[in-house]
Amino acid sequence: MSTPLIGITTRNTEHITHGWPMIASPRTYSEAIIRAGAIPVLIPTNMPSLILPNLLSKLDGVIFTGGGDIETSRFNGQPHERVYGVDKERDNIEFELVRRVIDLDMPFLGICRGFQVINVALGGRLYTHILDQLDNALDHSYNPELPTNYPAHPINLKPDSLLAGIFGKETVTVNSLHHQGAEQIASELETIGWAPDGLAEAFVLPEHPFGLAVQWHPEWMSDDPYMPKLFTAFQQAASDYHSGRTK
Secondary structure: OOEEEEEEEEEEEOOOOOEEEEOOHHHHHHHHHHHHEEEEEEEEOOOHHHHHHHOOOOOOOEOOOOOOOOOHHOOOOOOOOOOOOOHHHHHHHHHHHHHHHHHOOOOEEOOOOHHHHHHHHHOOOOEEOOOHOOOOOOOOOOOOOOOOOOOOEEEEOOOOOOOHHOOOOOOEEOOOOOOOOEOOOOOEEEEEEEEEOEEEHHHHHHOOOOOOOOOOOOOOOOOOOOOOHHHHHHHHHHHHHHHHOOO
16 A cells, blocks of 8 residues: 655745745654654645645645744734734645645644644634633743643543544643634534643544644654554544545
8 A cells, every 4th residue: 555645834934044035844743744654745835826736636634734823814813912923825825725625535634833724714713822811821832941842731632532532541641832722613623622721722623534633742742652643543544545546
């Protein structure tokens, strides 16, 4: 059986020395996909819409990765001084990708910003800074004094949900590297995981073969006994998709 190809969304950045425009993705995403037995394929931010269908015809799944904030006007969010890294070009391609992968019944996995992109693309809303807008909120933000795999807080999972089945339990401990979060989950989606402060941290797209997003960063938790299972399950869904489209 052929190895599935997994598209990974990217970000615009600059060369650290020369300032040249660059397109990049943190290494941890491709490493997680390779460990799970699939092949990563980077999706550039400047991919023209007209050739997206051609690209997607070759892929078996898409990961919507982490990164900067979504343009606030897309979800009628409250302006906040902590909003950072807005990239309209990246927003444009990722919002289009969401709609296309859903229409294709292609497996997808959203991670951190990816969770937020999928939610907003389907009509959900975000807190633009959780600590200032959610009562009794935990500090979910990245702490540079802690490692990226630091176990920040537990997540309670809906019994019999996709994630509870993948992990084989209803509570897992996760890292936390985000300052924004879901104020309202889109009506098409079903929340299946919550932080102790009530913030939605995982959802699925019901009736989709594998439509899942998490607010934490499982790719940084390769030594955790549970998080690699998420990428293994995604790889299996992508393999099934590949088998179905190549018959």
